[in-house]
Amino acid sequence: MSASVKVGLVVGEESGDFLGSALMASLKDTLGDRVAFCGTGGQGMQSQGLTSVFDIGDTSVMGITAVLQRLPLIIKRVHQTVDALVAENPDVVVIIDSPDFTHNVAKRLRKKAAHIPIIGYVSPSVWVWRPGRARKMTAYVDELLALLPFEPAVHKRLGGPRTHYVGHPLIERLDALRPGEGERSSLQEPHRVLVVLPGSRGSEIERLLPVFGEAVAKLGARHADLEVLLPAVSHLRERIAEGTKDWAVQPLILDGEAAKHKAFRRAHAALAASGTVTLQLAISGVPMAVAYKVDWFFRRLKDLNRIFPIVQATSMVLPNIILGRNVIPEYLDEQVTADALAQRVEGLLSDTAERRDQIATFQALDDIMKLPDGQHQSQAAARVVLDVLHRQGKL
Known part of the structure; x- marks a missing residue:
């Protein structure tokens, strides 16, 4: 027929x-x-x-x-x-x-x-x-x-x-994103798992990977037992491997969605580029700090926006916008420094009020998005x- x-x-x-x-x-x-x-x-x-x-x-x-x-x-x-x-x-x-x-x-x-x-x-x-x-x-x-x-x-x-x-397709993948029993170790143990996500585009990698490496070095100096996981998209894997070869704490570079989701289920905190991955992390219950550096064209538009407003949002982070609250700290352009990122992530690797606040707020996503x-x-x-x-x- x-x-x-x-x-x-x-x-x-x-x-x-x-x-x-x-x-x-x-x-x-x-x-x-x-x-x-x-x-x-x-x-x-x-x-x-x-x-x-x-x-x-x-x-x-x-x-x-x-x-x-x-x-x-x-x-x-x-x-x-x-x-x-x-x-x-x-x-x-x-x-x-x-x-x-x-x-x-x-x-x-x-x-x-x-x-x-x-x-x-x-x-x-x-x-x-x-x-x-x-x-x-x-x-x-x-x-x-x-x-x-x-x-x-x-x-x-x-x-x-x-x-x-x-x-959203992510809300249908809760089993893949949420940790099972024993996957995410207790904060009572010294071991810490940090997932680093410098972006899925070459331009993002170029702008964020070096400063992320500096931030990781500062965190590694404070946490001798820090494990760094870095999921990579396949076409950027070699560039990421080259860019991280001299990091003070060598990241384990991961391939594929399954390995990335497993990293989320184990992670205590994340350092991430702005993008859909922030929603994945929030659904997985991983507190994070988010960074974004725009290219030359959008930097000029950002300057223009001060005179002729064309950008409307109060956040560049999806979970913040969905939740209606800027619970996830975000750093843009000149704010993206190793000191600032390391200090913020340090607070998320311990049982702090900020960490608890992020995790508690993320729990509202299920009801909002289902x-x-x-x-x-x-x-x-x-x-x-x-x-x-x-x-x-x-x-």
């Missing part, structure tokens, strides 16, 4: 491929062989039956400098994707994350094929950066699927698209897609 429903998917990097493959699986659970897929995606989505228009490695770039270097190829891939979707004429298109790529596809698709409804999956961070994007999105996004529980209210306030909270009726994230996302198809008369 030929498929009666065609779903277009647009993904520009691996994080989107994870969400896309799970969404495809949930749609297939409901529609079976009545659904077919087209668009762009990675290996996960291809395993679910998608033939990608191109290799998404071409568009998987982050940071203004990297985007500018690959801009001609990205523009080519945008037009190529739009042309392919127009030719396939799907019943609905879901753009997933990577807004520099996927939203440019959506804008052009809306002009060329206005009859195709477009669903955005993962909200751009309008609550941090350029809030005017929310209203502009209504021209080319009909429904928005949000990973963070506060985002529907933000888009309603800013005049953005109708937004549905569909849950979905009603035991739904899974991909099921909640699929339900919105199916509702759009129903309204279109396709089901």
Whole structure:
């Protein structure tokens, strides 16, 4: 039997491929062989039956400098994707994350094929950066699927698209993130485990790894039995190994998600770059200090923001924003010094009021982020897609 429903998917990097493959699986659970897929995606989505228009490695770039270097190829891939979707004429298109790529596809698709409804999956961070994007999105996004529980209210306030909270994938991985009995040793013992996370991008590694190493050296001088674990993404492993070879306390470099999650389950504290990893740590109950150094472009914008406010958030740390309280200390640009980081982490490696406050506050995340009726994230996302198809008369 030929498929009666065609779903277009647009993904520009691996994080989107994870969400896309799970969404495809949930749609297939409901529609079976009545659904077919087209668009762009990675290996996960291809395993679910998608033939990608191109290799998404071409568009998987982050940071203004990297985007500018690959801009001609990205523009080519945008037009190529739009042309392919127009030719396939799907019943609905879901753009997933990577807004520099996927939203440019959506804008052009809306002009060329206005009859195709477009669903955005993962909200751009309008609550941090350029809030005017929310209203502009209504021209080319009909429904928005949000990973963070506060985002529907933000888009309603800013005049953005109708937004549905569909849950965050991390909240479904509690068993992997939370320590079992005996995995995280007692603070009564002298042994301490520190997990260090300098980022998942080359630019972050370059800016943060040296100062993190200096901070670790200061902590090692105070804790003779300090164990340092450093999970690394595969494409940056050699750079991290080179950058840490002279550290006073040699870190154990870990590969893969399973090893990273095990490190979280053992860790007493963390020193981390700002990013999704901070939410992983909070869910795992690991108190942390967070650092972030922006590149030259965003440093100029930060200066401009003092005159013309364009950045809205009072925190760059996801758990702080979700919880509505800046419980996790964060250090930005010139604040990122070895002395400041070491002093803060020192207090988190002992049974201090600050450590207890972070851990107690993290416990509220479950209730804030869980979905009603035991739904899974991909099921909640699929339900919105199916509702759009129903309204279109396709089901």
